[in-house]
Amino acid sequence: MSTQTGDTAPDQVARLLALVPYLLARGEVRLEDAAAHFGTDADQIERDLRLLFMTGVSPGLPGDLIEVDLEALEGDRIIRVDNADYLARPVRFSPAEATSLVVALRTMVDTAPAEAREVIERTLAKLEEAAGQDGEGLLRLHVTPTPLESSAVVPVLESALAHGHQVEITYHVPSRDRESRRVVDPRGLARVEDLLYLDAWCHTAGGDRAFRVDRIVAATELDSPVADPGARARDLTGGWFTDAETTTVTLRLAPQARWVVEYYPVTGRRPGPDGTIDVDLEVASEEWVKSLLLRLAPHAELLAPAAYADAFTTAARTALRMYEDDGVDSE
Structure with missing residues (x-):
């Protein structure tokens, strides 16, 4: 079923x-109940959810995106979301963000229609009140980065980097709601917008991790010293796909999977057979590629590199055998 008549892009964003x-307040919701609550159909809610799991906090590294349990959605038609707890926290503006909003609102208030001007003026007054000073003082603020370095673990990481030592970390994985302990060789700390990342070689995973x-x-x-004292820190500041x-x-x-080019930086694009397109992406994680292909199946094919394609085929066959061993019909 297509989007209901009159359901525009702003309508979808608002929904x-x-x-x-x-969804967070209820834990899990039946697809039909959510559709009824928002006055739309189940197909539209499902399209919303498939868009939702491609959104999250910047810069969109693995683990930053909202997660939707597609197996529950497609099987039992139950909606479960994870890794969206930050939406429940109060919004806090940095000085740079507050200043930008004040400038934008002051520009708008002079040109806005009369019916909107009152709303803008109220918003501007609340923002200035929350900042604890008048607008002129706010605009004179010296903009500094958010003090993420106040985290208690940062001095430990900085000391290990200075001494060339390994670090044992306990890391929380929101998507599985569990903590894992691992030994890493730290290479550097990098700020990517408002987040701080540790670039390291993970001995538990056997690969580079951020x-x-x-x-x-x-x-x-x-x-214990790091295994490779001369290893350089990767450049994470440009994003996950540009190192x-x-x-x-x-x-x-296939046409059903073309949304990929809208959400990821594609470095090459060519027409393929039967209405398909071939695209090139720069990726830093084979596991991320596997995850993307499982989301796109059966509407995407991995053409290169061959090693990734073979690994994905093996993983897919292993997963299929697990269903067959449990007596589940895969057709």
Whole structure:
């Protein structure tokens, strides 16, 4: 069923903003009940959810995106969302954000229609009151980065970096709501917009990882030296897909999967057979590619590199055998 008549893009955005707190307050909701609550149909809510799991906090690294349990959605038609707890926290503006809002609102108030001017003036007054000073003082603020470095684990990480020591960290994984303990070789701390990341080699995972510092529950500097003292820190400031150590992945997308080009930086795009398109992406994690392909199946094919394609095929066959061993019909 298509989007209901009159359901515009602003309508969908407004519904998405209301949908997440609605779901978080209830834990899980039947798809039909959510549709009835928002005055739309189940197909539209399902489309909203498939858009929702591609959103999250900037910069959109793995673990930053809202997660939707697609298995429950497609099987039992139950909606469950995870990794969206930050939406329940009060909004706090940095000086830079508050200043930008004041400037924008003052520009709008002079040109806004009479019916909107009162609302803008009230918003401007509340913002200035919350800032604890008048608008002129707010505009004179010296803008400094959000003090993420106040985290208790940061001095431990900085000390380990200075001494070339390994670190044992306890890391919270929101998508599974559990903590994992692992030993890492720290390479550097990088700020990506308003988040601080530890770039490290993870001995538990056997690969490069970028850990969000606000999710490191505890950190202990060890006496053991890092395995490769000369290893350089990766450049994470440009985002997950732009580091020099990334791998070029080529996907063949059917029309149902073309939304990928709207949500990820595509470095190449070519027409494929039968209405498909072939796209190139720069990725830093093979696991991320597997996760994306499982979301896109059966509307995407991994063309290159061959090693990634073979690994994904093996993983998919293993998952299928698990269903078959449990007596589940995969057709």
